[in-house]
Amino acid sequence: xxxxxxxxxxxxxxxxxxxxxxxxxxxxxxxxxxxxxxxxxxxxxxxxxxxxxxxxxxxxxxxxxxxxxxxxxxxxxxxxxxxxxxxxxxxxxxxxxxxxxxxxxxxxxxxxxxxxxxxxxxxxxxxxxxxxxxxxxxxxxxxxxxxxxxxxxxxxxxxxxxxxxxxxxxxxxxxxxxxxxxxxxxxxxxxxxxxxxxxxxxxxxxxxxxxxxxxxxxxxxxxxxxxxxxxxxxxxxxxxxxxxxxxxxxxxxxxxxxxxxxxxxxxxxxxxxxxxxxxxxxxxxxxxxxxxxxxxxxxxxxxxxxxxxxxxxxxxxxxxxxxxxxxxxxxxxxxxxxxxxxxxxxxxxxxxxxxxxxxxxxxxxxxxxxxxxxxxxxxxxxxxxxxxxxxxxxxxxxxxxxxxxxxxxxxxxxxxxxxxx
Numbered sequence: 093x094x095x096x097x098x099x100x101x102x103x104x105x106x107x108x109x110x111x112x113x114x115x116x117x118x119x120x121x122x123x124x125x126x127x128x129x130x131x132x133x134x135x136x137x138x139x140x141x142x143x144x145x146x147x148x149x150x151x152x153x154x155x156x157x158x159x160x161x162x163x164x165x166x167x168x169x170x171x172x173x174x175x176x177x178x179x180x181x182x183x184x185x186x187x188x189x190x191x192x193x194x195x196x197x198x199x200x201x202x203x204x205x206x207x208x209x210x211x212x213x214x215x216x217x218x219x220x221x222x223x224x225x226x227x228x229x230x231x232x233x234x235x236x237x238x239x240x241x242x243x244x245x246x247x248x249x250x251x252x253x254x255x256x257x258x259x260x261x262x263x264x265x266x267x268x269x270x271x272x273x274x275x276x277x278x279x280x281x282x283x284x285x286x287x288x289x290x291x292x293x294x295x296x297x298x299x300x301x302x303x304x305x306x307x308x309x310x311x312x313x314x315x316x317x318x319x320x321x322x323x324x325x326x327x328x329x330x331x332x333x334x335x336x337x338x339x340x341x342x343x344x345x346x347x348x349x350x351x352x353x354x355x356x357x358x359x360x361x362x363x364x365x366x367x368x369x370x371x372x373x374x375x376x377x378x379x380x381x382x383x384x385x386x387x388x389x390x391x392x393x394x395x396x397x398x399x400x401x402x403x404x405x406x407x408x409x410x411x412x413x414x415x416x417x418x419x420x421x422x423x424x425x426x427x428x429x430x431x432x433x434x435x436x437x438x439x440x441x442x443x444x445x446x447x448x449x450x451x452x453x454x455x456x457x458x459x460x461x462x463x464x465x466x467x468x469x470x471x472x473x474x475x476x477x478x479x480x481x482x483x484x485x486x487x488x489x490x491x492x493x494x495x496x497x498x499x500x501x502x503x504x505x506x507x508x509x510x511x512x513x
Contacts, residue, residue, distance in 0.1 A: 096361075100239075103223065103232060105282075106218070106222055106282050107219055107222045107223065107232060109280060109281055110215055110218060110236075110281075111235060111239045112239065113215075113277065113281075114215065114239050115239040115240070116269065116273055117178070117243065117270075118241075118243020118244055119250065119269065120265075120270050121181075121243070122247025123247040123250045123251030123254065124188070124247075124251060124263060124266045126248045126251060126328070126349055126352070126353050127259065127346070128146075129332045130332055130336055130341075130349060131259050132146055133333065133336065134336070134341055136197075140333060140463075140465050140466050141462045141466065144461065145194075145458075146194070146197050146201050147328060147329055147458055148458035148459060149198050149201050150202065150204055150205040151451050151454045151455055151458070152205065152451055153202040153206050153209065154205030154208040154209045154212075154451060155209070155321075155450055155451020156205075156209075156448055156451045157206055157209035158213055158445070158448045158451065159441070159444040159445045160209065160444065161211070162213035162440040162442070162443050162444020163297075163441045165217060165440035165441075165444075166438050166440045166441050167297075170214040170215070170284045171277070171284060173210045173213070174210075174211040174215060175274055175277050175278055175281075176210050176211070177209070177210030177211025178211060178273045178274040179207075179270075179274045180203060180206060180207035181203075181204055181207035181208070182267050182271045183267075184200055184205075184206075185204060185263050185270065186264065188200045188201070189263035209444075209447075213441075213444040213447070216440075216443050217439040217440035217443055218284050219232050219236055220428075226431075226432065229424075229428045229431060230368065230424045230425065230428050231424075233427040234364055234423075234424040235364075237360060237364050237423045237424065238360060241360030241361060241364065244356050244357040244360070245353070245357020245358060245360075245361060246357070248349075248352075248354060249354065255346065256343075256346070304438055304441050304445055307433065307442070309500045309501065310430075310434065310442060310446075312500055313429060313430075313492075313495065313500075313501060314445070314446050314449040316488055316491040316492050317381075317426065317492070318449060318453035318454075318488075319388075319488030320384070320422060320426075320450075321453060321457075322453055322457035322461075322481075323388045323392070323415065323481055323484060324415060325457070326392075326415075327412060327415060329458055330465065330477060331352055331408050332349050334395065334465075335348045335352070335405060335408060337469070338400065338401060338405055339401070351409060352408065352409065353412075355416065356413070356416040357416075359417055359420065363417065363420055367417070367421055368424050371421060371425070376496070377425045377429065377501070378492070378493070378495070378496025378497075378501050378502075380421055380425045381422060381425055381492045381496070382492040382493040382496065383421055383489070384418045384419070384425075385422065385485055385488045387418035387485075388418040389482045389485015389486045389489065390414065390482065391411045391415045391418060391482075392478045392482040394410040395408055395478040396478035396479050430443055432502070464476065464477045464480065465477050
């Protein structure tokens, strides 16, 4: 961690603050979210499809509204969106403490998702703008992922203790943490606007939308990367549900679910910078993206070959570790590719649309995965859902490889007249 902080200090103070903020955001988020699926299916008795719907709505409201959040960040500046998102998530987590029925759960889940739609594109665009060169962007996003994953590592441990008392207490503590983050960012985060943000030179909104929606290489990349988000999200859906199926609920299930996120965080904390440095020396950006997706697909083979009880849980832990390693390969180059394909203009809007596309894919993937888990359980075919996920990863890896070989991932955005400028 000393090396991580030493490298983080080579960036501007605003970026350092965003690193720490992201750690705190994930600490609050992951002390609650790992246990939400078990809470919904266990204490509230929802079916797997309903659990998938609640979790999917959160992602649809977050990633589906990313475009709005990103566009507002480019127009109004990054700081207001970051602060507003943290404040809204405070309310969403507080509401989850008291939600009992499916409609109320959906509303509370949607609020927490919308909060992420406001602050996530702004944070990433802020980091990209402050980092400067592509090489520094890759390094900044590698460090960003370390802080991100450290929150994943510690959040479930805190949540385990709190959920052992009462799930409502977990929700309350998470809400308080986000309230504090809102105050800190109001007081300490400098104002930052992107190159095309509202300074009088941004031009009419139609130029913003033309530049983003007319960017064909960016669209192809977004569609190809959707599978990685569907696969990553199974840490919240398929893996916790499988833990509960194998162990039958209780303390053992809670501990095993926490272990999934602890493993993910440790892999990122220990390996992210080493993995990124090795990938930069060894492979092109395009090959890193394809390799990361292939590894994501392969991560689901151990659960397909797993067994009953703790043997199956071990396979799930291997899956979580492999997903974290794959994400360490993907994430810095993925974030840099978005900036590159955006031509470094309207970056937050591009991040917003990127996550909107992926968010729609996550929602569809969650519904399909929830239904597939139910069918596989009824028919005694437990390996089928995992094999389907492995095939999805392999297919998306081939798509990324094809885009890289065709040169489409390196294509800049054309300047569309004065409006785009």
